[in-house]
Amino acid sequence: MSKPLDYENLNENVKKCQYAVRGELYLRASELQKEGKKIIFTNVGNPHALGQKPLTFPRQVIALCQAPFLLDDPNVGLVFPSDTIARAKHYLSLTSGGLGAYSDSRGVPGIRKEVAEFIERRDGYPSDPELIFLTDGASKGVMQILNATIRGDRDGILVPVPQYPLYSATISLLGGSLIPYYLEETANWGLDIVNLRQSVAQARSQGITVRAMVIINPGNPTGQCLSIANLKEVLQFCYQNNLVLLGDEVYQQNIYQDERPFISARKVLMDMGGPISKELQLVSFHTVSKGYWGECGQRGGYFEMTNISPKTVEEIYKVASISLSPNVPGQIFLGLMVNPPKPGDISYERFVRESKGILESLRKRAQIMTDGFNSCRNVVCNFTEGAMYSFPQIRLPPKAIEAAKKAGKVPDVFYCLKLLEATGISTVPGSGFGQKDGVFHLRTTILPAEEDMPAIMASFKKFNDEFMEQYEDYRGYSRM
Amino acid sequence: MSKPLDYENLNENVKKCQYAVRGELYLRASELQKEGKKIIFTNVGNPHALGQKPLTFPRQVIALCQAPFLLDDPNVGLVFPSDTIARAKHYLSLTSGGLGAYSDSRGVPGIRKEVAEFIERRDGYPSDPELIFLTDGASKGVMQILNATIRGDRDGILVPVPQYPLYSATISLLGGSLIPYYLEETANWGLDIVNLRQSVAQARSQGITVRAMVIINPGNPTGQCLSIANLKEVLQFCYQNNLVLLGDEVYQQNIYQDERPFISARKVLMDMGGPISKELQLVSFHTVSKGYWGECGQRGGYFEMTNISPKTVEEIYKVASISLSPNVPGQIFLGLMVNPPKPGDISYERFVRESKGILESLRKRAQIMTDGFNSCRNVVCNFTEGAMYSFPQIRLPPKAIEAAKKAGKVPDVFYCLKLLEATGISTVPGSGFGQKDGVFHLRTTILPAEEDMPAIMASFKKFNDEFMEQYEDYRGYSRM
Numbered sequence: 001m002s003k004p005l006d007y008e009n010l011n012e013n014v015k016k017c018q019y020a021v022r023g024e025l026y027l028r029a030s031e032l033q034k035e036g037k038k039i040i041f042t043n044v045g046n047p048h049a050l051g052q053k054p055l056t057f058p059r060q061v062i063a064l065c066q067a068p069f070l071l072d073d074p075n076v077g078l079v080f081p082s083d084t085i086a087r088a089k090h091y092l093s094l095t096s097g098g099l100g101a102y103s104d105s106r107g108v109p110g111i112r113k114e115v116a117e118f119i120e121r122r123d124g125y126p127s128d129p130e131l132i133f134l135t136d137g138a139s140k141g142v143m144q145i146l147n148a149t150i151r152g153d154r155d156g157i158l159v160p161v162p163q164y165p166l167y168s169a170t171i172s173l174l175g176g177s178l179i180p181y182y183l184e185e186t187a188n189w190g191l192d193i194v195n196l197r198q199s200v201a202q203a204r205s206q207g208i209t210v211r212a213m214v215i216i217n218p219g220n221p222t223g224q225c226l227s228i229a230n231l232k233e234v235l236q237f238c239y240q241n242n243l244v245l246l247g248d249e250v251y252q253q254n255i256y257q258d259e260r261p262f263i264s265a266r267k268v269l270m271d272m273g274g275p276i277s278k279e280l281q282l283v284s285f286h287t288v289s290k291g292y293w294g295e296c297g298q299r300g301g302y303f304e305m306t307n308i309s310p311k312t313v314e315e316i317y318k319v320a321s322i323s324l325s326p327n328v329p330g331q332i333f334l335g336l337m338v339n340p341p342k343p344g345d346i347s348y349e350r351f352v353r354e355s356k357g358i359l360e361s362l363r364k365r366a367q368i369m370t371d372g373f374n375s376c377r378n379v380v381c382n383f384t385e386g387a388m389y390s391f392p393q394i395r396l397p398p399k400a401i402e403a404a405k406k407a408g409k410v411p412d413v414f415y416c417l418k419l420l421e422a423t424g425i426s427t428v429p430g431s432g433f434g435q436k437d438g439v440f441h442l443r444t445t446i447l448p449a450e451e452d453m454p455a456i457m458a459s460f461k462k463f464n465d466e467f468m469e470q471y472e473d474y475r476g477y478s479r480m
Numbered sequence: 481m482s483k484p485l486d487y488e489n490l491n492e493n494v495k496k497c498q499y500a501v502r503g504e505l506y507l508r509a510s511e512l513q514k515e516g517k518k519i520i521f522t523n524v525g526n527p528h529a530l531g532q533k534p535l536t537f538p539r540q541v542i543a544l545c546q547a548p549f550l551l552d553d554p555n556v557g558l559v560f561p562s563d564t565i566a567r568a569k570h571y572l573s574l575t576s577g578g579l580g581a582y583s584d585s586r587g588v589p590g591i592r593k594e595v596a597e598f599i600e601r602r603d604g605y606p607s608d609p610e611l612i613f614l615t616d617g618a619s620k621g622v623m624q625i626l627n628a629t630i631r632g633d634r635d636g637i638l639v640p641v642p643q644y645p646l647y648s649a650t651i652s653l654l655g656g657s658l659i660p661y662y663l664e665e666t667a668n669w670g671l672d673i674v675n676l677r678q679s680v681a682q683a684r685s686q687g688i689t690v691r692a693m694v695i696i697n698p699g700n701p702t703g704q705c706l707s708i709a710n711l712k713e714v715l716q717f718c719y720q721n722n723l724v725l726l727g728d729e730v731y732q733q734n735i736y737q738d739e740r741p742f743i744s745a746r747k748v749l750m751d752m753g754g755p756i757s758k759e760l761q762l763v764s765f766h767t768v769s770k771g772y773w774g775e776c777g778q779r780g781g782y783f784e785m786t787n788i789s790p791k792t793v794e795e796i797y798k799v800a801s802i803s804l805s806p807n808v809p810g811q812i813f814l815g816l817m818v819n820p821p822k823p824g825d826i827s828y829e830r831f832v833r834e835s836k837g838i839l840e841s842l843r844k845r846a847q848i849m850t851d852g853f854n855s856c857r858n859v860v861c862n863f864t865e866g867a868m869y870s871f872p873q874i875r876l877p878p879k880a881i882e883a884a885k886k887a888g889k890v891p892d893v894f895y896c897l898k899l900l901e902a903t904g905i906s907t908v909p910g911s912g913f914g915q916k917d918g919v920f921h922l923r924t925t926i927l928p929a930e931e932d933m934p935a936i937m938a939s940f941k942k943f944n945d946e947f948m949e950q951y952e953d954y955r956g957y958s959r960m
Contacts, residue, residue, distance in 0.1 A: 004629065004691045004724040005761050007791040011631045014795055022585060022801035030584075044804070049577035056549065063547035066809075067539045075558040079550060095777075097529035102769075102776040104510075105502060136616055136779070139803045147653075149484065151491045169802045173627075211484045244484040281485050289582075296582040297575075297808035299616070311487040315494055321502040322649045323619045324524070327807045328777035329546075 017172035020165050020432020025416050029426035040456060042444040043426045045220075045388040047294030047358075050447045055293060055354050057084060057347045058336040062329055064088035065099055083346045091332045099328045105321040107134025107302070108328070111335040115302055118338030123267035131305040131313065134334060136326045138250050138287040138301035143170050145246060145283050145303065148316055149212050150176035156208040158199060158243070160191070161434035162391065162441070164220040168434070179203045179210055180434060185393065188382050189222035191215070193233045200241060212244045213237075218251040218262065218386025221433050221443040223366075225260040225385045231268040235280060244281040250301075251387035253291030256363040260385060266306055282306040288333045290388065292358040300330030300337075365446045365453055366390070372457030377468040384446060391430070394440045394464075400471035412440040415467070422463045425456065497652035500645050500912020505896050509906035520936060522924040523906045525700075525868040527774030530927045535773060535834050537564060537827040538816040542809055544568035545579055563826045571812045579808045585801040587614025587782070588808070591815040595782050598818030603747035611785040611793065614814060616806045618730050618767040618781035623650050625726060625763050625783065628796055629692050630656035636683045638676070638693040638723070641914035642871065642921070644700040648914070659683045659690060660914060665873065668862050669702035671695070673713045680721060692724045693717075698731040698742065698866025701913050701923040703846075705740040705865045711748040715760060724761040730781075731867040733771030736843040740865060746786055762786040768813045770868065772838040780810030780817075845926045845933055846870070852937030857948040864926060871910070874920045874944075880951035892920040895947065902943045905936065 002008055007015075026043050033039045041049060048054065060080055065088045070076050076085065092098055094110030106112065112129040119127035135141035146157065146167075153175055159167045161180040171178045181199040183189045200210050215234060217226045226234075238245045247265040255262055266284055269277050288300035305313060340355075341348040366384040373381035373392040381392035396404075396411050404414035412429035419442075420426055430441025448456050482488055487495075506523050513519045521529060528534065540560050545568045550556050556565065572578055574590030586592065592609040599607035615621035626637065626647075633655055639647045641660040651658045661679040663669045680690050695714060697706045706714075718725045727745040735742055746764055749757050768780035785793060820835075821828040846864040853861035853872040861872035876884075876891050884894035892909035899922075900906055910921025928936050 001722060003759070003761050003787075004722060005763075005788050005792050007789065007795065009631075009691075010628050010792060010795055014628050014799055017799065017802070019798055019801045022798075022804075044582060046577065046582045048580035049582065051577075052580075054578065054580045059547045059549075063543040063550070066546060067543035069536065069539075070543070070559060073559055075555065078555040079553055079559055097526065097531075097777070098534065099777050100528035100534045100775045102524060102526045102529065136807060137803065143803070148490050148494050151489075166802060173799065173802070211489075242481060242484060279483070281483050283485075295580045297577070297579050297805065299805075299807040307483075308485050309487065312485050312490060315487065315490055318499055318502075319494055319497065319653065321499045322497070322646060322653070323617065323623070324502075325777065325779075327616060327779040327810060329809055330807060 013173050013175050017169040018165065018432070019169045020428050023428070023432060024413060025420060025426060025428060028417060029420055032420070032424070037424055039424045039426050040448055041426050042447065043428050045290065045445050045447065046296050047388075047447050048296065050445075051449050052294050052358060052447070053354075054295065055351060057341055057351045058293070058295075058333055060084035060347075061087045061091065061336060062332060065091055065332055066329070068092055068098060081346045083341065087336070091335060095328060099332070101328070102325040103328055103331065105325050106317055107132075107326055107331050111331050112302075114335050114339045115304070119266070119304060123264055123270065125267065125270040127304060131308065133303055133316065133320060134326050134331045135301045135303060136299040136330060137289060138248070138285040138303070139166050140326070141285050141301055141303040142166060142246065142248070144316060144319060146170050146174055146176070146212075147319065148312070149244065150174040153177055154208055156203045156210040158196070158210060158213040160214065160216060160219070162221050162430065163214070163434055164216055164248070165432055167214055177203070177208050179208065182436060183219070183222055183224070185382065185439075188385070189219055189224035191226065191230050191234065193237055196237055210241065210243060212246055214246045214248060215265065216248040217265070218254060220248075220251065220387050221389045221391040221428075223382065223384035223387045223389055223391065225255065225257070225262065227260055228263055228268055231263065231265055232272065235265065235269050235272065235276065239276045239280050244283065247282060247284040249284055250287045250290045252286065253359070254362065254388055255386045256366045257383070257385050262386065266304070269306065279307055281308055283308070288330065288337050291337070292355040293333070293337055294358075295333055298330045298333050299327055300334040302334060361450045362388070362446060365448070365450055368453045368457060369444070369446050372461065376461050376464045378472075379464060388445050388447060389443050390446055391433075391441050391443050394442060396440050397468065397472045400467070403471065412442060415440065416442050418467060419460070419463055423459045425460060493653050493655050497649040498645065498912070499649045500908050503908070503912060504893060505900060505906060505908060508897060509900055512900070512904070517904055519904045519906050520928055521906050522928065523908050525770065525925050525927065526776050527868075527927050528776065530925075531929050532774050532838060532927070533834075534775065535831060537821055537831045538773070538775075538813055540564035540827075541567045541571065541816060542812060545571055545812055546809070548572055548578060561826045563821065567816070571815060574815075575808060579812070581808070582805040583808055583811065585805050586797055587612075587806055587811050591811050594815050594819045595784070599746070599784060603744055603750065605747065605750040607784060611788065613783055613796065613800060614806050614811045615781045615783060616779040616810060617769060617776075618728070618765040618783070619646050620806075621765050621781055621783040622646060622726065622728070624796060624799060626650050626654055626656070626692075627799065628792070629724065630654040633657055634688055636688040636690040638679060638690060640671070640694065640696060640699070642701050642910065643694070643914055644696055644728070645912055647694055657683070657688050659688065662916065663699070663702055663704070665862065668865075669699055669704040671706065671710050671714065673717060676717055690721065690723060692726055694726045694728060695745065696728040697745070698734060700728075700731065700867050701869045701871040701908075703862065703864035703867050703869055703871060705735065705737070705742065707740055708743055708748055711743065711745055712752065715745065715749050715752065715756065719756045719760045724763065727762060727764040729764055730767045730770045732766065733839070734842065734868055735866045736846045737863070737865050742866065746784070749786065759787055761788055763788070768810065768817050771817070772835040773813070773817055774838075775813055778810045778813050779807055780814040782814060841930045842868070842926060845928070845930055848933045848937065849924070849926050852941065856941050856944045858952075859944060868925050868927060869923050870926055871921050871923050874922060876920050877948065877952045880947070883951060892922060895920070896922050898947060899940070899943055903939045905940060
């Protein structure tokens, strides 16, 4: 007799969901690593794993918060600058019981206040700490909001394609319907409102109630920064169609061009004024895992709700309470991120030097990578305007597609596996993010160390060009 | 027109779930605190919030892991003992990228190995690190396993009543059915197999497929420690009824008597031998939040799976991957908990002194509290054999029940609110955990400081005895 937790008896939604960022490619890469092969893990935006050093200041503050007895140690000043000591005392005074005590399930009130002040400075509009919840990373927040939203398989969530698979996986897990809208690769992954309208119309014709729309800005995996005009269109569209907008803005510090700085959906909404600014429901997400912080392992994030009623906020609070509280050190990281050292502080110069160094290097790496991909046979790649990823299109020759079929693999999985075996570069196939039929991509982070980048791109080019050589059939391909 | 995240449009399962530990009483207590009233928060097992000091050794190690640049600082030895430096290096070497990098979604492999070694030392049977997942506290692990188990409202989970509301809330959230089985207050909250059989038979007669059984050992809120004989019966029962057993063993370090030491469900299962030991599916949970650690805010926990097939483990791994990784500092706390200082280590004596001090004081507090409750009019209370709670029965006079009805409150909520207003003691009414009809309780932690305990119990007694005086009707009450 089969047992309750045997595969065939599991929750179908669990079985259905897919999460490619740690899927077949990652598992194979982990195996190869165990066998002693050198793997370059570019499957996930995990900067410290690829050698990025943590910023010194926040780590000093957290170390002191973890070891509050050091604050009374006569030698503490030999090891920690005085402003980190003051900051540690500040954050400890905001908690009730230090880092070892559960906080309120929404997060430490004093840190939520600091987040609200940061948002106000950033956007020029006041923000209410009561509408800000701290979370164990942004993903957990997204899951909480989707859980409150999705009532069953007739509830649809508009998700960009290509998308970050957190969305597809969570929607599957919660038994909802994903409604794709396509980003335009030829328009630098811009968002086309006509396409959006078609997606909604088609979903409705199938009896789906479209409830929410997700935007990822800057884009993951696509790297584009949305323009103000585009954001306005999106907000209008959500308003007209009675959708809550989920604004995934975790890459807001990661901008690699000057034409389109990051602008929050909330700021654009407030700038619009009128009824829409008072009525449109918006939830915005941010994190300590990205930017020049890259503190993924600490699991700190927040979401801010706009135009959401107190009764709903209470329900979300109640559900957050079931897991008691987000981790407190991660909350303090978030406090430090929204409230970094100021000019005049002892740690200010070092902090600026370190953070600028990281961002400038990422900008260079984005360029090296895009140029590298565009120098390869049958590869075209938009410039990474923001975020941490490059998403080149790989024009696979028909013979390669046939070979993939024979091997029982999706064509881009086939390509990425070959790449992994040949070079140790662990990417994620485009099919994990969604793409138009017959078009293939891969996602890689731009995170390998700057000095390693030329060798990695050379190794990629060698593999790719040989792969194309092997499978290309000029007659067949020229007809595509 | 109502908007997508307005209350009436939310997921019904979100609205249905209840979490009393942070429910009406907690919210009212928070209000009173804001107004300046001194509140004693005994609603949640949160030792550091009530003044318990963190153990020094693990905090030193974590501080160094957060600030790895200190390891090269010539002054580090002035502030940190050498064994904490060695341990920090050890844990950093187990990670790939330190505390700022996502780990594998199951947790850092080297720490999972340390957990397996701890289980083997504890139980005398080998444990497989591949079947151990690290989590952001035990609650998150329970939610993951229930999510894999529950397929719909016809799937039932056996839960003790009284129970810790994590279970009822999660089952509601996932749309499953809670099947209660009653613990016997007159038998010191023992588990009666006859009662269990009746619960299952009744659920089946209603078309429910009973899939899993939860035990909490030591008990929350009831404080009992299950005997080996009782655990054997439970395991046999699960085997006969094809149930997976979820063993919530987060209080395994919190034992306040010598007759019944903690024994894990896994050890009893392995000791039984034969087919049951190779077939019965068991998932066991543990945490850094309880015991003498009490590191709730760090969110570290694990679950260990026994007799679960690799295909199911893969599915659980996939879902864990969606939120990328548990927080890494919490994982290191767990490593330290299962691998504390050894005799001969510089930090050993201090560690033993601190941890013994905490446990011995908890034992005294358990006794003071039980005796205190039993000295009150119309209050009877079993001794807290383990865990962190006291769960006295409050025999409410009919007039009090009537007064509650008039106030629109459940009787024990009425009593607990009055207690809160009069004394500042913030408890959780028994109705939040489940209790037999017409019987009333409250739950309080045994965590207030030992020196404050006599005053708290005196304040409780004064309130209670006056309350009883006010509402008691001898004729009415003597008939009960």
